[in-house]
Amino acid sequence: MYLLDTNIYISFYDRYYPKENFPTFWNEFTKILNTDIVIPKVIMNENYQSKWFVEEYLANNFKQAFVNHKEYMDEWGAVLQHVSESSYYNENALISERGWANERIADGWLIAIAQKENYTIVTDEVKNPNLNRVNPSKNCKIPDVAADLGVNCISMLNFFKEIGLKI
DSSP states (O other), X not given: OEEEOHHXXXXXXXXXXXXXXXXXXXXXXXXXXXXXXXXXXXXXXXXTTOHIIIIIIIHHXXXXXXXXXXXXXXXXXXXXXXXXXXXXXXXXXXXSTTSTTSTTOHHHHHHHHHHHHTOEEEOSXXXXXXXXXXXXXXXXXXXXXXHHTTOOEEOHHHHHHHHTOOO
16 A cells, blocks of 8 residues: 655646646546555645645545544654654754644654555655765655655655556
8 A cells, every 4th residue: 555745646736647638647546546545634634735636536536534644643753753863853854834743744644654554655755865963954854764764665656667557
């Protein structure tokens, strides 16, 4: 099962596969959506950019229940603790507006859920090649923290390969 980061959904509907130009993509994605993807509620809270995606596409096509991310509060706390104890991040990685301690930010929740359920995270984020203890980062990246915690994390194209999506 896969957890798609918010940036993947945004890439689908806003950058690469607008519904008007790629109806075949959306038809094929709908099949995958209901068999291979788990969607936490926190992801829906971050997808405010597209009313079409949330209020039309998902409302009409996603037949599963949204995962209540708050059921993973202990696991999320452990992810935040890991970041807090890491010398690669400064406190802003947690406490800024986009910091992972903000419960509306999905990144830490995705790692918590994926770690507990053995899911794979799909994200457009890439590892930070400049992580170091001398100049700790003010931003966490999913692939870095996921690797630290043994969570599988792949790109959108690798996701398409794994699920066999061809259009």
